[in-house]
Amino acid sequence: MNAAVIVFPGSNCDRDIQVALAASLGSAPEMVWHGEASMPDVDLIVVPGGFSYGDYLRSGAMAAHSPVMREVVRRANDGVPVLGICNGFQILTEAGLLPGVLMRNAGLRFVCRDVDLRVGENKSVFTRHYDARQVIRIPIAHNEGNYSTDPETLARLEGEGRVAFRYCDPSGAVTDDANPNGSLANIAGILNENGNVLGMMPHPERLAEAALGGTDGRAMFDGLAS
Amino acid sequence: MKARIHITLKNGVLDPQGKAIEHALGGLGFAGIDGVRQGKFIEIDLAETDPGKAREAADAMCQRLLANVVIEDYRIDIDE
Numbered sequence: 001m002n003a004a005v006i007v008f009p010g011s012n013c014d015r016d017i018q019v020a021l022a023a024s025l026g027s028a029p030e031m032v033w034h035g036e037a038s039m040p041d042v043d044l045i046v047v048p049g050g051f052s053y054g055d056y057l058r059s060g061a062m063a064a065h066s067p068v069m070r071e072v073v074r075r076a077n078d079g080v081p082v083l084g085i086c087n088g089f090q091i092l093t094e095a096g097l098l099p100g101v102l103m104r105n106a107g108l109r110f111v112c113r114d115v116d117l118r119v120g121e122n123k124s125v126f127t128r129h130y131d132a133r134q135v136i137r138i139p140i141a142h143n144e145g146n147y148s149t150d151p152e153t154l155a156r157l158e159g160e161g162r163v164a165f166r167y168c169d170p171s172g173a174v175t176d177d178a179n180p181n182g183s184l185a186n187i188a189g190i191l192n193e194n195g196n197v198l199g200m201m202p203h204p205e206r207l208a209e210a211a212l213g214g215t216d217g218r219a220m221f222d223g224l225a226s
Numbered sequence: 227m228k229a230r231i232h233i234t235l236k237n238g239v240l241d242p243q244g245k246a247i248e249h250a251l252g253g254l255g256f257a258g259i260d261g262v263r264q265g266k267f268i269e270i271d272l273a274e275t276d277p278g279k280a281r282e283a284a285d286a287m288c289q290r291l292l293a294n295v296v297i298e299d300y301r302i303d304i305d306e
Contacts, residue, residue: 061291061294094294101297103239104243105242106240106242148239150296
């Protein structure tokens with residue numbers, strides 16, 4: 001299985017995801033510079049975390065119009081799995097691949113810590129190695145992770161089982177206290193209509209091997225590889 | 227010709243920065259503040275000389291890049 005990681009000026013999780021993918025896929029992903037208009041044929045595209053373009057204008061707004069993103073959108077519409085993590089999630093919403101928007105954290109603080117997440121349904125290629133409604137522990141590190149969308153879109157996300165992850169307490173209860181950033185319905189990650197595009201604020205690549213302090217992120221990459 | 231563009235969060239969208247500014251102004255003793263909204267101001271120099279066309283161009287720029295119309299409103303002023 002071949003993967004590509006898109007690298008923007010200001011990406012800073014591109015190497016982490018490269019290492020995590022190499023461990024699960026058995027081969028290192030191609031690193032693709034944002035200025036490229038083309039991309040190798042791959043089975044998975046990852047838009048990594050970081051601060052692309054210094055978060056100028058809005059997080060992800062400039063990166064969403066990078067030359068390579070036209071190709072990412074085209075491949076996503078052809079069914080290629082696309083994973084956006086943190087800034088990658090913001091970029092995918094700005095590019096129109098996922099609905100809604102990531103606003104400034106309600107508490108106005110950058111939040112950097114491990115959080116508990118409840119997996120939604122486990123039918124997508126990203127979540128198939130988790131149990132449905134399993135509770136996992138994954139780090140977040142963001143200033144704009146406050147997910148928002150209109151009531152109709154939220155109803156569709158809920159009704160179609162497209163909320164992939166929610167912030168929860170260690171027992172799996174989705175509570176206000178467990179919500180680190182004010183996200184609507186504690187949403188931490190969502191899928192597109194076809195289930196082949198996932199955007200999530202938490203960083204699975206940061207807890208993908210025991211040496212990092214946890215392995216809950218690894219199942220996502222193993223699931224993609226299988 | 228200049229396009230001056232104000233971008234603000236839509237009414238009803240929580241603006242935590244505006245709230246923090248409102249709170250700080252209250253702390254400084256400024257009374258009678260009913261609300262604060264923070265936004266962005268963008269000024270664009272355009273070669274266009276027709277005000278209607280300049281507005282049309284600025285509007286397209288707002289739609290494509292400058293504003294996220296899911297949560298933001300924008301207002302365009304054209305200076306001749």
